[in-house]
Amino acid sequence: MDKLDRKLLDILQQDYPLHPKPYAIIADKIGITEPEVIQRISRLKINGIIRRIGGVIDGKKLGFYSTLCASTVPENRINEVAALINQYDEVTHNYVRDHQLNVWFTLTAKSYEKVMEILELIEEQANIKVYSMPALKLYKIRVALEMGDSL
Amino acid sequence: MSWDVIDKKILEFLQGDIPLVTNPFHELAKSLDITEENLVNRIKYLEENGVVRRFGAVLRHQKAGYDTNAMVGWLVDEDDADRVGALMAEHPRISHCYLRDVPEEFAYNLFTMIHAKSQQQLDETLEYVSKLVGINDYKVLKSIKELKKVSMKYI
Numbered sequence: 333m334d335k336l337d338r339k340l341l342d343i344l345q346q347d348y349p350l351h352p353k354p355y356a357i358i359a360d361k362i363g364i365t366e367p368e369v370i371q372r373i374s375r376l377k378i379n380g381i382i383r384r385i386g387g388v389i390d391g392k393k394l395g396f397y398s399t400l401c402a403s404t405v406p407e408n409r410i411n412e413v414a415a416l417i418n419q420y421d422e423v424t425h426n427y428v429r430d431h432q433l434n435v436w437f438t439l440t441a442k443s444y445e446k447v448m449e450i451l452e453l454i455e456e457q458a459n460i461k462v463y464s465m466p467a468l469k470l471y472k473i474r475v476a477l478e479m480g481d482s483l
Numbered sequence: 484m485s486w487d488v489i490d491k492k493i494l495e496f497l498q499g500d501i502p503l504v505t506n507p508f509h510e511l512a513k514s515l516d517i518t519e520e521n522l523v524n525r526i527k528y529l530e531e532n533g534v535v536r537r538f539g540a541v542l543r544h545q546k547a548g549y550d551t552n553a554m555v556g557w558l559v560d561e562d563d564a565d566r567v568g569a570l571m572a573e574h575p576r577i578s579h580c581y582l583r584d585v586p587e588e589f590a591y592n593l594f595t596m597i598h599a600k601s602q603q604q605l606d607e608t609l610e611y612v613s614k615l616v617g618i619n620d621y622k623v624l625k626s627i628k629e630l631k632k633v634s635m636k637y638i
Contacts, residue, residue: 341547352523379546382543384499387526391635417631424634429626472579473578474579
């Protein structure tokens with residue numbers, strides 16, 4: 333990844349031109365050709381740096397309810413319990429974390445009721461206690477990972 | 484086609500990975516029977532009213548050099564949360580900051596995601612932020628293992 337790639341990543345994250353020919357506009361901006369822009373993006377995707385290019389949707393605006401859940405799962409049951417939890421499409425993130433509450437996952441569904449229903453199913457099926465920690469206030473949600481400047 | 488139907492198709496398109504071609508909006512515009520200009524303007528509109536939080540590239544932290552990431556819970560007096568949250572929000576290495584309704588078993592109610600390029604940078608960030616907001620009681624919840632990570636499909 334060179335300096336131009338980092339600049340490109342900053343533009344693609346923060347300043348993507350919503351225009352019929354976005355890459356021609358970016359090309360003009362950074363002084364390379366349109367095919368070169370596309371080629372660089374293609375490389376950044378193959379390398380796995382770019383997950384995708386698209387929109388980040390605010391589920392709340394569409395009426396979705398979401399919460400962060402945590403549970404204490406015995407070490408030797410983590411894989412089994414994770415498989416149970418992960419089977420739900422409504423679970424998008426799930427991590428083992430370094431704490432007594434060691435399994436942390438997010439639940440997002442069309443309604444509060446649906447989230448609670450899944451939460452109870454997980455508790456029942458996995459025989460664990462799940463704590464739900466819904467957001468009361470949102471102060472920040474990631475805009476972009478700055479690549480150009482050194483943070 | 485009504486705007487409701489069009490918006491639904493646009494959101495379905497946007498929640499995925501748009502094609503990497505010179506004119507990524509062409510195919511969708513054609514299938515919706517609108518011009519590409521109309522389509523990008525509609526996406527701008529969806530961005531303005533907040534349904535689309537942002538449009539652009541979504542990166543993988545680890546691959547982008549930010550490989551030391553931690554969820555950190557801070558013990559904050561709820562009355563003080565707005566002040567602390569505003570300060571946290573300004574920090575470039577903090578990507579998410581939420582005040583959460585927490586149970587007795589876990590009192591740390593202000594959650595942040597911190598992205599750093601090394602353990603040292605993470606420690607420095609924690610020390611800096613802790614001083615900045617005046618809170619010493621916090622819990623670093625380092626991720627030991629990723630069990631699942633997918634994008635939510637809303638449509």
